[in-house]
Amino acid sequence: MTAILLNIPWAEIGEATLDTLLMLSLSLAATVIIGLPLGVMLFLTGKRQLLEQPIFYKVTSFVVNLLRSVPFIILLIVMMPLTEILIGTSLGVRGSIPPLVVGAAPFFARLVETALREVDRGIIEATQSMGATTRQIVLGALIPEALPGIIAGVTVTAIALVSYTAMSGVVGGGGLGDLSVRYGYHRHQNDVMVVTVFLLVVLVQLLQMFGDRLVLKFSRR
Amino acid sequence: MSSLLAFHNVSKSYRVNDALVPALHDINLSVSQGEIYGVIGHSGAGKSTLIRLINLLERPTSGSIWVDGQNLMELNDQALRDMRRKIGMIFQHFNLLSSKTVAQNIAFPLEIAKCYTADEIKRRVGALMDRVGLGDQAHKYPAQLSGGQKQRVGIARALANEPRVLLCDEATSALDPQTTQSVLRLLNEINVDLKLTIVLITHEMNVIRSLCDHVAVLDGGRVMEEGKVSDVFLHPQHETSRRFVYESEAWDESTIAAAFAHVKGKLVRLTFRGDKTYEPVLSSAMREHDIEFYIVSGRIDKIKNVPYGQLVISLNGKQIDEALAYFRAREIRVEEMR
Incomplete structure (x- = not known):
């Protein structure tokens, strides 16, 4: 047992874990910052909504669908030149952030749109009847009412991002996925693979547990 | 008594798949300051559209609507929002924010109005909760309240900005008979104490009989009969009015x-x-x-x-x-x- 464990490059695993966590938190933050307003815009410009804009909605919706339908591994490769322009490198943790965000933000925006649609129309009507501006309706009523749904969306997105970060290792992004491919696949070191997969499983479990707790905390129905 | 609210030749159609579906035809109404005005109709008669025209949640296709001497059709967005603050509204399904407590729900319109300090809001919310008999429920969430209590929160919220008129959209239709009576009593109290004009829509003759001064009978998007409740109730002229009276009396x-x-x-x-x-x-x-x-x-x-x-x-x-x-x-x- 000890002999097996000694074979494992613990320092590298520690570093890769940190890289994964870093990629996850940075890309999740950027995804929420971009995806939340995008989701709100999708919702508001949709059919029979406050700022109904059929053309804007259709175009945005199409772009969102397009980005969601591109397999992430393809997106990674296609994005490389753009990433280099944006932050100077397409490698490492920094280089992996743009494709992660481009892959996850449209997905998250859809989840936000769906969560907002779940809010009873009567709530919007009541808030309108108080003389609220669209901004006050969104910030004061819609988002607080949809918060449990939005948090659930963040959780789902975070978990999707964990698997994306694993893939981004393939193109030099680093992290646990990268380690598992290099040691587990190329060098047939199954023990390293098992440890990295175990760590990823633990990470996903923790994210889900934390997300569920938050949803529960904000659910008042 | 002066007219606080008036409809002049108001019609409303909805566009459904490129076809215009008429909802209201040539409505003329006048509501006096301080009275309780009821609109009765079966579902689909257009009463829900009618009440939503008063604060322009729906826009009329033609005609004009006057509230407090102003033609709503001529208001810009900001003026319309200011006007809406002067028109409180309560709903059949209460439409309270489930994420906010009772006190926060009542404070919400005051925060939206942006013309009160935090202290003023706190004081007003307290007074409103006492007014509707919910003084001890401040920190509960709507999900923890009964239907009657939820509607009381709705009423307090609608009164928060000291409106000139209160709109009641089937306010008691989701409540049991006993709770209905207590909510109707509260509305009557508010009408008497604050001299607040109330416009309500309902499909229940009982609500009209126990609360309203004037009534309009709506059927197929037209006002069939209009007048003092005692006249319409005791001597209904139109077929629709008669049906409503007989339904509530169980004989004809x-x-x-x-x-x-x-x-x-x-x-x-x-x-x-x-x-x-x-x-x-x-x-x-x-x-x-x-x-x-x-x-x-x-x-x-x-x-x-x-x-x-x-x-x-x-x-x-x-x-x-x-x-x-x-x-x-x-x-x-x-x-x-x-």
Whole structure:
């Protein structure tokens, strides 16, 4: 047992874990910052909504669908030149952030749109009847009412991002996925693979547990 | 009394798949300051559209709507928002924010108005909660309240910005009869204490009878009949109004005629109003004229606070016409049924 464990490059695993966590938190933050307003815009410009804009909605919706339908591994490769322009490198943790965000933000925006649609129309009507501006309706009523749904969306997105970060290792992004491919696949070191997969499983479990707790905390129905 | 709210030739159609579906035709209404105005109609009659026109949650296709001397059609966005603050609204399904506590829900319109300090908001919210009898529920969430309590929160919230008029969209339709009565009492109190004009829509004649001063009967998007509740209720002119009255009374002319086919004598319906209800007119008529009567069916009740009686009697004897003249001379409405 000890002999097996000694074979494992613990320092590298520690570093890769940190890289994964870093990629996850940075890309999740950027995804929420971009995806939340995008989701709100999708919702508001949709059919029979406050700022109904059929053309804007259709175009945005199409772009969102397009980005969601591109397999992430393809997106990674296609994005490389753009990433280099944006932050100077397409490698490492920094280089992996743009494709992660481009892959996850449209997905998250859809989840936000769906969560907002779940809010009873009567709530919007009541808030309108108080003389609220669209901004006050969104910030004061819609988002607080949809918060449990939005948090659930963040959780789902975070978990999707964990698997994306694993893939981004393939193109030099680093992290646990990268380690598992290099040691587990190329060098047939199954023990390293098992440890990295175990760590990823633990990470996903923790994210889900934390997300569920938050949803529960904000659910008042 | 001056008119606080008026509809001038208002029509509304909805566009459904490139076809215009009419919802309201040429509505003309006038609501006086301080009164409770009811609109009754079956579902699909257009009453829900009608009440949403008053704060422009729906826009009319043609015509104009006036509130407090202003033509809503001419208001820009900001002016419309200011106007909406002066028009409170409560809803059938309450539409409270589930993420906010009772106190936060009531504070919400005050925060939106942006013209109160945090202290003022706190004070007003406290006063409003006392007003609707929810003083001890400040920190509960709507999910923890009963239907009646939720509607009380809705009422407090609607009153927060000191509106000129309160719109009630089927406010008691989701409540049980007992709770309905307590909410109606509260609305009546508010009308009396604050002299607040109330416009309500409902499909229940009971709500109209116990609360309203004026009523409009809506059917197929048109106002069929309009007038004082006592007039419309006791002497409905239009078929739709009659149906509503009979539904609430559980009888109508045809059932009476059938049920009392075997009753001898002249069938007459007498309608008393106000203090006449409690005068011994029938027995004095019997003393002074050669008649006998018996009551076939009847009801003595109140419309808002005015007592009324409506009796169907069978008259026998030699001086029936004299007796009828005697009733008419005492301002009792007489309808000869058979």
